[in-house]
Amino acid sequence: MLSVERLVKRYPTGDxxxxxxxxxxxxxxxxxxxxxxxxxKSTLLRCVNRLVExxxxxxxxxxxxxxxxxxxxxxxxxxRMGMIFQEFALVERLSVMENVLxxxxxxxxxxRSWFRRFxxxxxxxxxxxxxRVELAESCDxxxxxxxxxxxxxxxxxxxxxxxxxxxxxxxxxxxxxxKTSRQIMRLICELCRERGLAAIINMHDVALARLxxxxxxxxxxxxxxxxxxxxxxxxxxxxxxxGAEDWSEARRRGGADEEEEEEPEVDEQRLAGLx
Amino acid sequence: MPxxxxxxxxxxxxxxxxxxxLGWLGWLGGTAVVVASWQAISAHTMWTFVWDAPVQGxxxxxxxxxPRWAYTARLWRPxxxxxxxxxxxxxxxxxxxxxxxxxxxxxTTPSATLIRPAALLVIVSSRSINSLIWALLLVSVIGPGxxxxxxxxxxxxxxxxAKLLYEAIEEIDRAPVEAVTATGAGRGQVVSYxxxxxxxxxxxxxxxxxxxxxxxxxxxxxxxGAGGIGLExxxxxNVLAWPQVTMIxxxxxxxxxxxxxxxxxxxxxII
Amino acid sequence: MTGAAAAAxxxxxxxxxxxxxxxxxxxxxxAIYLALALGTLRVNWRRVWEGLDRGGAFVVGxxxxxxxxxxxxxxxxxxxxxxxxxxxxxxxxxxSVPIGLGAARNLAPLPVYLACRGxxxxxxxxxxxxxxxxxxxxxxxxxxAGVLTLSFAxxxxxxxxxxxxxEDTDPAPAEAVRATGAxxxxxxxxxIQPQVMPRLIGLSLYRLDINFRExxxxxxxGAGGIGATxxxxxxxxxxxxxxxxxMTIIAIVMTAEYGSGxxxxxxx
Numbered sequence: 157m158l159s160v161e162r163l164v165k166r167y168p169t170g171d172x173x174x175x176x177x178x179x180x181x182x183x184x185x186x187x188x189x190x191x192x193x194x195x196x197k198s199t200l201l202r203c204v205n206r207l208v209e210x211x212x213x214x215x216x217x218x219x220x221x222x223x224x225x226x227x228x229x230x231x232x233x234x235x236r237m238g239m240i241f242q243e244f245a246l247v248e249r250l251s252v253m254e255n256v257l258x259x260x261x262x263x264x265x266x267x268r269s270w271f272r273r274f275x276x277x278x279x280x281x282x283x284x285x286x287x288r289v290e291l292a293e294s295c296d297x298x299x300x301x302x303x304x305x306x307x308x309x310x311x312x313x314x315x316x317x318x319x320x321x322x323x324x325x326x327x328x329x330x331x332x333x334x335k336t337s338r339q340i341m342r343l344i345c346e347l348c349r350e351r352g353l354a355a356i357i358n359m360h361d362v363a364l365a366r367l368x369x370x371x372x373x374x375x376x377x378x379x380x381x382x383x384x385x386x387x388x389x390x391x392x393x394x395x396x397x398x399g400a401e402d403w404s405e406a407r408r409r410g411g412a413d414e415e416e417e418e419e420p421e422v423d424e425q426r427l428a429g430l431x
Numbered sequence: 432m433p434x435x436x437x438x439x440x441x442x443x444x445x446x447x448x449x450x451x452x453l454g455w456l457g458w459l460g461g462t463a464v465v466v467a468s469w470q471a472i473s474a475h476t477m478w479t480f481v482w483d484a485p486v487q488g489x490x491x492x493x494x495x496x497x498p499r500w501a502y503t504a505r506l507w508r509p510x511x512x513x514x515x516x517x518x519x520x521x522x523x524x525x526x527x528x529x530x531x532x533x534x535x536x537x538x539t540t541p542s543a544t545l546i547r548p549a550a551l552l553v554i555v556s557s558r559s560i561n562s563l564i565w566a567l568l569l570v571s572v573i574g575p576g577x578x579x580x581x582x583x584x585x586x587x588x589x590x591x592x593a594k595l596l597y598e599a600i601e602e603i604d605r606a607p608v609e610a611v612t613a614t615g616a617g618r619g620q621v622v623s624y625x626x627x628x629x630x631x632x633x634x635x636x637x638x639x640x641x642x643x644x645x646x647x648x649x650x651x652x653x654x655x656g657a658g659g660i661g662l663e664x665x666x667x668x669n670v671l672a673w674p675q676v677t678m679i680x681x682x683x684x685x686x687x688x689x690x691x692x693x694x695x696x697x698x699x700x701i702i
Numbered sequence: 703m704t705g706a707a708a709a710a711x712x713x714x715x716x717x718x719x720x721x722x723x724x725x726x727x728x729x730x731x732x733a734i735y736l737a738l739a740l741g742t743l744r745v746n747w748r749r750v751w752e753g754l755d756r757g758g759a760f761v762v763g764x765x766x767x768x769x770x771x772x773x774x775x776x777x778x779x780x781x782x783x784x785x786x787x788x789x790x791x792x793x794x795x796x797x798s799v800p801i802g803l804g805a806a807r808n809l810a811p812l813p814v815y816l817a818c819r820g821x822x823x824x825x826x827x828x829x830x831x832x833x834x835x836x837x838x839x840x841x842x843x844x845x846x847a848g849v850l851t852l853s854f855a856x857x858x859x860x861x862x863x864x865x866x867x868x869e870d871t872d873p874a875p876a877e878a879v880r881a882t883g884a885x886x887x888x889x890x891x892x893x894i895q896p897q898v899m900p901r902l903i904g905l906s907l908y909r910l911d912i913n914f915r916e917x918x919x920x921x922x923x924g925a926g927g928i929g930a931t932x933x934x935x936x937x938x939x940x941x942x943x944x945x946x947x948x949m950t951i952i953a954i955v956m957t958a959e960y961g962s963g964x965x966x967x968x969x970x
Binding site: 464465468469471472473475476477480481484487488491511512515518519555556558559560561563564567568570571572573574576577578647648650651654655664668680683684687688691 | 746754760827835842929
């Protein structure tokens with residue numbers, strides 16, 4: 157459904173962030189994009205909806221070449237791609253409802269959105285989504301009055317209100333505590349399943365990725381170095397992606413029971429290794 | 432290098448010699464300019480008047496008191512005009528200042544090579560020229576009166592408000608703007624959802640701050656004929672009616688203090 | 703959206719002021735004030751209409767500024783304005799630093815603090831032009847009255863901002879310097895000065911810019927500078943000359959702003 161072909165991004169400073177990436181995401185597939193900081197994960201995501209303009213290569217969404225679109229057509233195409241951000245990227249001084257409704261901006265005209273007169277069907281759908289993410293009570297609170305997890309749920313509702321075909325998710329849990337991180341990841345994956353959405357999720361946390369996704373793509377210095385199931389992430393593979401390090405913790409946590417937050421044996425093992 | 436080795440002992444100095452020399456030259460040049468300026472002023476000064484100043488000052492003070500309280504009755508109308516000049520002038524400035532600020536901010540200007548410099552020129556021209564000089568111009572063009580004062584205050588305030596506002600626009604958090612763009616929003620929608628909510632408190636604060644300054648400035652616009660309490664001040668100074676000047680002075684002081692209090696309260700409430 | 707009409711929940715953005723009474727009261731008050739203000743505005747529209755021609759002449763003057771016919775007055779006035787600016791800023795800084803130190807609550811004892819804050823408040827509430835009128839009355843016409851006016855205004859501006867800056871400094875380094883047994887002056891030199899110096903330089907440059915702009919104004923009441931020439935030019939409807947003066951002022955302010963931007967970047 158989404159296909160990225162030989163995508164290259166070079167910044168004006170000369171740094172090559174992406175060096176010819178090829179990626180195919182079938183409909184309904186939730187995949188994780190992992191890699192060290194600066195590997196180009198964020199750039200790849202932003203090249204898909206052209207928040208960052210790619211230098212060369214193509215991005216096709218449901219057959220349409222996004223890289224060739226003019227400004228108006230690009231805006232229409234962006235409606236089909238919901239984006240969820242690392243630091244939530246909510247407009248902090250607007251209410252929760254206004255933030256969620258901003259997901260409809262691609263569908264309504266300027267004056268309608270200026271006077272906050274969204275079509276009743278949009279408002280109804282926004283309420284339904286807020287019910288789904290359990291925030292309907294807070295709809296008139298200001299976004300900066302919410303906790304981190306709540307803000308990210310607003311961000312998710314905003315992206316879904318676009319009625320997208322695919323979600324582009326940029327480090328959704330980087331600013332959250334471990335428990336909330338899992339809840340948010342679970343919510344995103346459930347929603348993708350309910351609505352048959354594909355998703356590309358940028359992640360730092362390999363263990364968390366193993367719990368939730370069916371496919372992992374590893375990026376290193378702007379090139380794909382791994383593409384396969386999470387089980388294939390052997391220490392050797394992780395070393396190719398991130399460089400040499402002790403991977404036992406990441407692997408063990410990934411294989412452990414989903415509900416367990418603590419892994420005492422790992423700590424013992426590490427302490428033992430130190431002596 | 433600030434550290435030198437002399438006969439095996441390391442000697443530390445704060446700056447290297449070249450930089451130290453440059454520093455001294457800078458100070459020397461600065462002092463020379465100030466001294467030369469002072470001499471130029473001294474040459475244009477009638478020193479006999481200056482030595483006489485304490486006497487003059489004491490004389491002035493003795494004439495100024497007591498203030499002529501009854502004169503107040505004639506001051507209410509000019510004071511009302513003064514308030515209107517400041518308030519209407521500020522309001523009139525806000526309307527053009529907002530678009531100018533958006534055209535001047537690096538992250539919202541449609542063209543950084545053509546439109547941004549033009550907007551900056553508008554801002555610097557408006558800011559360089561004091562409202563009293565604008566008033567001088569307007570009195571000469573559209574005649575003396577309150578309207579000249581309002582327009583003068585407005586012309587001066589455009590640059591002030593636009594400058595502070597465009598700096599606020601350039602300092603916004605970019606993440607929400609990116610997020611709103613990603614929904615497929617148009618340019619105007621990105622501005623109204625991503626940027627406006629972020630700069631609205633700054634805009635309100637700047638407006639009230641400028642209104643406070645404008646109250647102060649509008650009290651003297653009458654000196655050049657642009658209406659308000661300054662007209663009475665001019666008339667009283669011209670006929671050396673110092674007790675009246677004191678009275679005007681007290682009233683202006685009270686107004687300024689009240690306006691500062693109001694502005695501080697409003698700004699506090701916004702933030 | 704199935705059956706949206708029946709189940710539709712309404713939503714309207716929450717108003718800025720929650721209390722409906724206060725909201726309507728404020729709106730009504732603002733409306734009444736505006737009506738009164740505009741209603742009592744006395745404007746001679748015929749005079750305004752006639753003046754538009756002169757406005758046109760002024761705009762044309764900007765296209766063809768006349769530097770020549772009053773070159774002597776312009777050059778002397780601008781030079782005098784610059785000289786006044788430099789002197790007043792230097793004097794102002796010299797006086798502001800001790801007063802700013804005195805007006806910082808974390809350095810000065812209460813009586814000193816109150817006295818210095820009083821001076822700052824007096825300087826800030828008095829409009830420059832009013833101060834200039836008094837100084838002209840005391841010291842006679844000429845640039846000295848202007849220098850005194852601008853110095854006085856500089857003190858109110860710089861001392862206040864310096865004091866606030868000192869109050870905002872990180873107390874830890876000052877404490878560490880005090881712990882070494884340093885004297886009060888050494889404490890200032892090592893604990894406070896490095897923290898406030900870049901901003902003090904920036905503010906002084908900014909004040910230099912303001913003082914130049916103000917110097918053009920106080921000449922109108924006889925305190926030296928270009929103001930008097932400008933006043934005459936407008937009185938005689940010599941718009942080309944007035945435009946030349948204004949363009950010179952704008953150019954100098956732009957240069958000063960550019961230069962101070964460069965210096966500020968160096969000292970950061």
